[in-house]
Amino acid sequence: MNLNATLLGQMITFALFVGFTMKFVWPHLMKNMEKRRKKIADGLAAAEQGHRELEMARRKATDMLRDAKADAADIMDKAHARGNGILEDAKDHARSEGARMMELAKQDIEREGNKAKAQLRKDVVKVTMASAEKILERSIDESANQDILNKAISEI
Amino acid sequence: MSADVAPTSAEYIQHHLQNLSLNLHTMQLGNGGFWTLHLDTLGVSIVLGLLFLGSFYVVARRATIGVPGGFQNFVEIMLEFADNQVKEMFGKRNDFVGPLALTIFIWVFLMNFMDLLPVDLLPRLMSMADVPEFRAVPTTDPNLTFALSISVFFLLIYYNFKVKGFKTTIKEMCTHPFGKYLLPFNVIFRLIEEIAKPLSLALRLFGNLYAGELIFILIALLPWWSQWPLGFAWAVFHILIITLQAFLFMILTIVYLGMASEAH
Numbered sequence: 280m281n282l283n284a285t286l287l288g289q290m291i292t293f294a295l296f297v298g299f300t301m302k303f304v305w306p307h308l309m310k311n312m313e314k315r316r317k318k319i320a321d322g323l324a325a326a327e328q329g330h331r332e333l334e335m336a337r338r339k340a341t342d343m344l345r346d347a348k349a350d351a352a353d354i355m356d357k358a359h360a361r362g363n364g365i366l367e368d369a370k371d372h373a374r375s376e377g378a379r380m381m382e383l384a385k386q387d388i389e390r391e392g393n394k395a396k397a398q399l400r401k402d403v404v405k406v407t408m409a410s411a412e413k414i415l416e417r418s419i420d421e422s423a424n425q426d427i428l429n430k431a432i433s434e435i
Numbered sequence: 436m437s438a439d440v441a442p443t444s445a446e447y448i449q450h451h452l453q454n455l456s457l458n459l460h461t462m463q464l465g466n467g468g469f470w471t472l473h474l475d476t477l478g479v480s481i482v483l484g485l486l487f488l489g490s491f492y493v494v495a496r497r498a499t500i501g502v503p504g505g506f507q508n509f510v511e512i513m514l515e516f517a518d519n520q521v522k523e524m525f526g527k528r529n530d531f532v533g534p535l536a537l538t539i540f541i542w543v544f545l546m547n548f549m550d551l552l553p554v555d556l557l558p559r560l561m562s563m564a565d566v567p568e569f570r571a572v573p574t575t576d577p578n579l580t581f582a583l584s585i586s587v588f589f590l591l592i593y594y595n596f597k598v599k600g601f602k603t604t605i606k607e608m609c610t611h612p613f614g615k616y617l618l619p620f621n622v623i624f625r626l627i628e629e630i631a632k633p634l635s636l637a638l639r640l641f642g643n644l645y646a647g648e649l650i651f652i653l654i655a656l657l658p659w660w661s662q663w664p665l666g667f668a669w670a671v672f673h674i675l676i677i678t679l680q681a682f683l684f685m686i687l688t689i690v691y692l693g694m695a696s697e698a699h
Contacts, residue, residue, distance in 0.1 A: 281466075282578055284459060285473040289480065289582030296484045296542060301534035304488065307495040308514050309533075315500045 404432045444656050451554065451652050453568040454576060455561075464567070473576055480573040483545040491541075513537065517685070524689040525696075532692055535590075539583065540685040546573045547644055547677030551670055554651045574644040574680075577637065584637035587688050591632065591695045598696035632691050636684060643680050647673050 408428065442450065455475040458467030494510045503511055517537040518528065525532050549557075549572045557571035573579045595604045608625045609618050647669075654665045 281471075282581060283467075283469050283471040283473070285471070285476055285576065285578035286582045286585070288472060288477050289579045290586050292477070292481055292484065293538075293583055293586050296488060297535050297538045299488050300491070300538045301531060304491045304495045305514070305534040305537065306530070308491075308498055308511065309518070311495075311498045311500060312511055312514070318500060 400432055400435055403435055404428065407431070447656060448649075448652055450568060451558065451570070451648075454570050455566060455568050473570075473578060475569045475571070476573045476576040476579050479549060479571060480542075480546055480579060483549070483573075484542050487538075487541045487545055513541065516540075520686060521689055524686065525693040532689060536685045536689050539688055540681050543574060543583070543640065543684050544678060544681035546579070547681055549573070550575075550644060550647055550651065550673060550677060554648070554655050572644060572648055574640055575648045577641045580637040580641040581633070583640075583684070584633035587636060587691065588629075588633035591629065591691055594692055594695040632687075636687055640680050640684055643676055647676060 454473040456464060456466050457472040457474050458465045459470035459472060460467045490506070491510055494507050498507055514533075514537060517540060518533050521533045521536055522528055552571060554571075558569045561569040570576065599607070609615065609621055611621055612624065613621055650669055651666070651673075654662055654669060657665065
């Protein structure tokens with residue numbers, strides 16, 4: 280073992296090398312790695328966030344779909360009810376209208392009947408008068424017996 | 436082995452354990468006592484260090500936040516590895532200890548890795564360029580391992596005083612572990628404890644790699660037919676050792692710094 284000035288030379292070399300590493304190699308690479316670490320962490324966080332959002336959106340879509348189905352069913356029910364209502368109303372209306380028509384027809388018929396009866400009565404009186412005139416010849420004063428005749432007509 | 440004049444085994448080993456030295460007094464190759472530079476140790480370590488820093492620097496410049504490609508991935512794994520060790524051992528993130536640990540680990544590993552190159556490869560290539568001797572593995576030179584560990588030692592002292600404060604550190608030195616009545620023993624204990632850290636750091640790395648290299652040299656001296664299986668087996672084993680030693684140096688540095696920056 281012969282220690283000599285090489286020792287000093289090596290110490291200086293060593294110091295320079297460590298200095299170089301410390302100044303130009305270490306910080307740059309460390310910063311770089313730190314940045315990458317952060318980038319990866321951010322990426323993972325973003326992925327996680329996206330996943331969560333997707334899950335939420337999916338749930339929301341399911342909810343909306345369910346609501347829409349419920350609404351549709353509700354609307355259908357209401358429409359059915361309304362249709363039935365309209366149908367009932369129409370039936371009622373038709374029934375009452377029919378009844379009214381019947382009533383009118385009956386009244387018409389009655390009126391016509393009455394009219395016919397009145398006519399018939401007049402005709403019968405005329406026929407009776409004519410036949411009585413013929414039977415009694417001119418002996419009967421038409422105006423003197425008018426009240427008797429009227430009584431006879433109302434009794435027919 | 437050498438082509439021209441076959442050296443004896445002793446010469447061969449000797450030659451392989453000889454650093455390429457520059458005498459700073461005369462500025463010529465040769466041993467100049469303390470003022471000698473091991474050109475091979477410095478050269479290989481600096482080239483490997485620049486390789487490491489250069490490639491990591493390029494990655495740091497071009498790094499993307501998106502999916503990292505092959506080499507960037509590797510660099511980031513290394514960084515994360517060092518960062519995690521610091522977090523675990525040092526107790527918290529630190530913008531100095533992290534780069535320090537990373538530099539130690541990669542640099543020491545690369546230097547150790549030179550041990551896996553065939554023992555004769557670099558010396559032979561160098562001898563073709565008229566370089567008389569060349570040791571390819573910088574970590575088998577105690578100058579390098581001590582340079583690292585003594586640097587760490589200075590950091591330990593600095594952290595002791597900076598994080599805990601001068602008074603607390605001195606008080607701790609005087610009153611631990613035996614209380615204030617055994618003050619001299621406390622101080623001696625503490626000094627031994629502190630000095631043992633750089634010594635053990637440097638000698639552990641040096642010893643492991645020196646021994647490993649020696650085994651490779653010895654295997655190279657064996658008959659040619661036995662070199663391949665033995666060399667292969669030892670190289671496989673050595674892959675573990677060089678990684679482990681680089682890892683240990685890094686971990687112990689972090690642990691020592693962690694200990695220095697928290698009160699007993």
